[in-house]
Amino acid sequence: MIYPRFAYIPQPIFSDQRDTERVFVVARRHFVDFLQSLVILLVMILLPIMVGVIFGSSIMNAVRINEPYWADSVILAAMVYFLILIMVFMTSWVGFYYNLLIVTDERIVEITQRGFFSREIFQLTYDQIEDVDFSSRGLLATYLDVGDIEIQTAGPQRNFYIRKAPKPQLIGAIIHDLEIQTKNRVATSNRMPAGEIIGLIISTPVLRTAKVPPIMNFRGGLNAARRRVMSETKDPKSMRQKFDRWWWTLLKREQVIFLDYQSHEFTKTDEIKEGEKSDREMIDL
Amino acid sequence: MSQYLFIGLFYILAVGIFAGFSIVLFYHLGKYSMVGDASKRVFAIFMLASLVVIVLAPILILTNNLLS
Numbered sequence: 001m002i003y004p005r006f007a008y009i010p011q012p013i014f015s016d017q018r019d020t021e022r023v024f025v026v027a028r029r030h031f032v033d034f035l036q037s038l039v040i041l042l043v044m045i046l047l048p049i050m051v052g053v054i055f056g057s058s059i060m061n062a063v064r065i066n067e068p069y070w071a072d073s074v075i076l077a078a079m080v081y082f083l084i085l086i087m088v089f090m091t092s093w094v095g096f097y098y099n100l101l102i103v104t105d106e107r108i109v110e111i112t113q114r115g116f117f118s119r120e121i122f123q124l125t126y127d128q129i130e131d132v133d134f135s136s137r138g139l140l141a142t143y144l145d146v147g148d149i150e151i152q153t154a155g156p157q158r159n160f161y162i163r164k165a166p167k168p169q170l171i172g173a174i175i176h177d178l179e180i181q182t183k184n185r186v187a188t189s190n191r192m193p194a195g196e197i198i199g200l201i202i203s204t205p206v207l208r209t210a211k212v213p214p215i216m217n218f219r220g221g222l223n224a225a226r227r228r229v230m231s232e233t234k235d236p237k238s239m240r241q242k243f244d245r246w247w248w249t250l251l252k253r254e255q256v257i258f259l260d261y262q263s264h265e266f267t268k269t270d271e272i273k274e275g276e277k278s279d280r281e282m283i284d285l
Numbered sequence: 286m287s288q289y290l291f292i293g294l295f296y297i298l299a300v301g302i303f304a305g306f307s308i309v310l311f312y313h314l315g316k317y318s319m320v321g322d323a324s325k326r327v328f329a330i331f332m333l334a335s336l337v338v339i340v341l342a343p344i345l346i347l348t349n350n351l352l353s
Contacts, residue, residue, distance in 0.1 A: 069288045071353075072346045076295060079342035083303050086335050090310055093327065098317050116313055 017104070020189065020220040024174055024199045025103035029096060030146040033164040037092040044085055048078070091115055101162050103175060105191045108151065110160055122160065126182035130154045132175050134168035151175065166203045174199070292346070300339055307332070 017023075098113035112120045129151055136147030147168035151160035165171055177193040192198060199206035201213055212218045236242040311328065318324035 069292075071349050072289075072292050075342055075345045075349065076292060076299075079296075079338055080299050082338045083299060083335060086331065086338070087303070087306050090306075090331055094310070094313060097324070097327075098313075113317070116309055119317075 017217075018106070020217075022105045022218050022220075023102060023216045024105070024178070024193060025101065025171055026201050026215065027101045027165055027167075027171060028099055028202065029164040030144065030166045030203075032140060032144055032146055034093070034096045037089065037096070041085060041089045045082070048081065101165065101171070103171070103178070105178065105188050108160065108175065110162065122158075124151065124153060124157065124160055126175075126179045128153045128155060128157055129175070129179045132172050132179065134165075134172040136168060145169075149175075167200060167205070170197060170200055170205065296343065303335060303339070307335070 095113055095115055098111065098119070100109075100111040102109040102111070106125065108124045108126075110122045110124075112118075112122070114120075131152040133150045133152070134147050135150075136142055136145070141147055141164075145167050146164050149160075149162040149165050149168050149172055151162075153159055162168075162171075173195055174193040174197075177195070178191050181191045196208055197205045198208050199212070199216055201215060206212060206216065310331070314324045314328050
């Protein structure tokens with residue numbers, strides 16, 4: 001089974017991921033949702049080129065643009081046009097690529113990115129879930145196994161609505177299993193989807209019997225793995241190592257927060273709120 | 286001559302705005318990307334495509350003026 005390359009590097013996916021918090025699903029919207037933007041971009045690139053090739057000389061003759069100054073202006077306008085296209089495309093890509101659904105053994109995290117300057121992170125614990133529905137409509141959606149997932153919540157929390165998710169039935173089943181186990185008071189560390197497939201990393205299902213990708217953090221020790229990755233590039237020699245080091249230290253604010261979180265020594269009272277039972281006290285089913 | 290000055294200034298302005306956008310994009314990629322995901326590759330393709338456009342424009346303008 002082939003996993004995405006990043007699956008081999010354990011790392012916190014979101015800011016306050018616990019060292020022992022296991023990840024079952026990391027999914028972004030299916031690529032089919034981005035296809036529309038891609039097709040529009042291709043048309044917008046090809047259209048002026050085709051018009052220029054077919055009608056270029058006729059237009060130039062009709063408006064009598066023979067002076068170099070006017071030709072320079074046309075070249076400049078074309079450059080600006082293509083740069084605007086690239087910028088619009090990248091803005092659309094950021095909106096697509098940084099939308100994530102993360103399902104862990106403790107909660108569901110939905111990261112919604114709209115353009116560059118709007119990022120919302122919603123979290124939902126399993127005891128807040130009322131019902132999990134999924135729907136798949138249309139030929140393409142059925143064929144590519146794409147659909148919408150709706151998680152109805154109890155109380156004032158808004159419902160979760162995940163559009164164009166890959167393998168919605170599988171994600172729905174994983175969430176449902178974890179929800180049932182939470183309501184049966186199964187300890188967090190013992191929660192596990194009941195089916196043969198225990199996870200979905202981007203679009204790759206993870207089988208119970210197969211090697212679990214490190215990003216799922218099944219053995220815990222996320223922080224130790226992070227330290228190892230950082231120490232490997234501590235004394236960079238090659239250009240690649242230098243680049244990686246530079247990239248890593250660039251900001252990664254969420255990961256810096258994660259390290260701060262890890263360095264905080266938790267006491268028992270931090271973890272167990274008043275009136276709640278600890279995981280150890282819960283019955284393992 | 287002033288028309289060429291205008292073209293030059295317009296070019297610098299367009300490239301400057303684009304550079305600003307690239308910095309914003311780079312910041313976002315650094316902040317939100319997961320290690321090993323496609324962000325770095327997409328950013329590299331983005332820079333390559335835009336550099337082709339930015340470099341090609343003055344080359345075409347110079348060629349056009351030399352030929353005419």
